[in-house]
Amino acid sequence: MDHLSKRAMDxxxxxxxxxxxxxxxxxxRPLIEGKIIITTPMTKEVERVxxxxxxxxxxxxxxxxxxxxxxxxxxxGLVFEMCNRKNIYVVSPGNSHEMKxxxxxxxxxxxxxxxxxxxxxxxxxxPLTHDFAAISLSDLLTNWEQIEQRLKAAAKADFVIVLYNPxxxxxxxxxxxxxxxxxxxxxxxxxxxxxxxxxxxxxxxxIVPLKDLHKEDVDMQTTVFIGSSASVTYLNYMVTxxxxxxxxxxxxx
Amino acid sequence: MDHLSKRAMDxxxxxxxxxxxxxxxxxxRPLIEGKIIITTPMTKEVERVxxxxxxxxxxxxxxxxxxxxxxxxxxxGLVFEMCNRKNIYVVSPGNSHEMKxxxxxxxxxxxxxxxxxxxxxxxxxxPLTHDFAAISLSDLLTNWEQIEQRLKAAAKADFVIVLYNPxxxxxxxxxxxxxxxxxxxxxxxxxxxxxxxxxxxxxxxxIVPLKDLHKEDVDMQTTVFIGSSASVTYLNYMVTxxxxxxxxxxxxx
Numbered sequence: 482m483d484h485l486s487k488r489a490m491d492x493x494x495x496x497x498x499x500x501x502x503x504x505x506x507x508x509x510r511p512l513i514e515g516k517i518i519i520t521t522p523m524t525k526e527v528e529r530v531x532x533x534x535x536x537x538x539x540x541x542x543x544x545x546x547x548x549x550x551x552x553x554x555x556x557x558g559l560v561f562e563m564c565n566r567k568n569i570y571v572v573s574p575g576n577s578h579e580m581k582x583x584x585x586x587x588x589x590x591x592x593x594x595x596x597x598x599x600x601x602x603x604x605x606x607x608p609l610t611h612d613f614a615a616i617s618l619s620d621l622l623t624n625w626e627q628i629e630q631r632l633k634a635a636a637k638a639d640f641v642i643v644l645y646n647p648x649x650x651x652x653x654x655x656x657x658x659x660x661x662x663x664x665x666x667x668x669x670x671x672x673x674x675x676x677x678x679x680x681x682x683x684x685x686x687x688i689v690p691l692k693d694l695h696k697e698d699v700d701m702q703t704t705v706f707i708g709s710s711a712s713v714t715y716l717n718y719m720v721t722x723x724x725x726x727x728x729x730x731x732x733x734x
Numbered sequence: 735m736d737h738l739s740k741r742a743m744d745x746x747x748x749x750x751x752x753x754x755x756x757x758x759x760x761x762x763r764p765l766i767e768g769k770i771i772i773t774t775p776m777t778k779e780v781e782r783v784x785x786x787x788x789x790x791x792x793x794x795x796x797x798x799x800x801x802x803x804x805x806x807x808x809x810x811g812l813v814f815e816m817c818n819r820k821n822i823y824v825v826s827p828g829n830s831h832e833m834k835x836x837x838x839x840x841x842x843x844x845x846x847x848x849x850x851x852x853x854x855x856x857x858x859x860x861p862l863t864h865d866f867a868a869i870s871l872s873d874l875l876t877n878w879e880q881i882e883q884r885l886k887a888a889a890k891a892d893f894v895i896v897l898y899n900p901x902x903x904x905x906x907x908x909x910x911x912x913x914x915x916x917x918x919x920x921x922x923x924x925x926x927x928x929x930x931x932x933x934x935x936x937x938x939x940x941i942v943p944l945k946d947l948h949k950e951d952v953d954m955q956t957t958v959f960i961g962s963s964a965s966v967t968y969l970n971y972m973v974t975x976x977x978x979x980x981x982x983x984x985x986x987x
Contacts, residue, residue: 482740483739483740483741483744484739484740484741484846485739485740486736486737486738486739486848487735487736487737487738487740487743488736488737490740491736550848550852550855550856551856551860552852552855552856552860552861552862552863553852553855553862553863554862554863554864554976555863557855557856557859557860557863558860558863558864558973558974558975558976559863559976560860561859561860561968561971561973562973562975562976564968565968565973570969571968571969571970571971573970591855591856591857591859591860592856593737593848593852593853593855593856593933594848594852595739595803595846595847595848595852596849596852599803599805599806599846599847599848599849600846602803602805602806602810602844602846603803603804603805603810603844603845603846604844606810606814606844607804607805607810607811607813607814607844608805609805609806609807610805610806610807610808610810610811610812611807611811611870611876612867612868612869612870612884613867613868614865614866614867614868614888614893615865615866615867616865617864617865622976623864627892630891630892631865631891631892631893633891634887634888634890634891634893635867635887635888635891635893637887638883638884638886638887638888639880639883639884640867640884640887640888680846713818715814715817715818715824716823716824717826718814718824720811720814720815720818721811722811722815723807723811723812723815723875
């Protein structure tokens, strides 16, 4: 809760209903006592968003909550997809006068938040000071060939790579495969930051060389930061300098 | 200020000194009345961080502020680079017992924030629901060939591309060149979101087709979001669906 913005707090205080995955609802429970709570399990996000939209169309304001930022691999996209599919006319909060009389209208405000790539980076030091690519290893909605192509492209062009959804109980081989692909382009000693549950109970932060990534304990609540060729470790921190010209400004440790 | 986290507010309230670029200091002025203020112009960030570190070593707590998140193309990296260069031993806030008696010690906490890629995305709708790459077009510290290589790789592998530092008075050709490179791989009608001064005075949000990007008014306080092949517009919003299988779930508008 310390890392929510004032705007997020104000919106949560003002709404009639809150929709979210059970785990995330629990994280903000003290802020939403007395409100209508719409929870569904992890894989039922379509039903959750549908219920949230119906709730709002019926005149009750409803917040859809995600962990991190709602736009980064999270629920904001699904809300807009669903409005599109249902031909619901969307206006921004300041534009009520634009509402249409011949269709259903919804005022939507996306409240930005701190994504896992920023909370994780803050705990690691400063791994994202230069160009980076975010790639989800979940092949539930994306085919694996596309994911591999992106891993290769990002590794070859020397981006810092942030891996979302690196592993789950059912998806247990993708992270090792990603490591193999990236090792074709990057030094085995490249620092890799592994952050689980940033700013939450059970927080865990580790920095390991790329060659050992497959040995680490990683789950769905973990974000993995693969350094670029310029990334170094300093003491217990992972740092990517601002520009390539600065690489030798740093003493590798 | 509405988009600062409680942790950022608490840290600002507790420190003796605040170091930052003048524009950003002005944005939080009401929060830091009565404190030591260390400001330097935009290009003098090395001196600013050096002064902040000296201030902290002399026993006064000092916050170094950036806009957005301090880790994304911002000051956190430089603070660690400088500590490395000066052989300052860095410990995290909870670990004072680890301090060394034979060197200078600094306790550093990186407080994560909402990066421009999230505040901008929130205003556009949901352009970052799937894989994306962040690329700075500033060639002051990075050579242009490297930037071009990354633009090509990201465009070819169909990432949503977030461009930081797209243009300044002196760097006026890079954005047009980036547009040309990306047009080799992407449809001219690909939606591009252009967000200036997100959540600040003078905020401006536009969505244009990629082919028209070069005509738009863009400056250093602007972030540019180039859609992937899956990104669509719906009404005044830019949306990237969650996975490729969902592309045809959306009606293109």
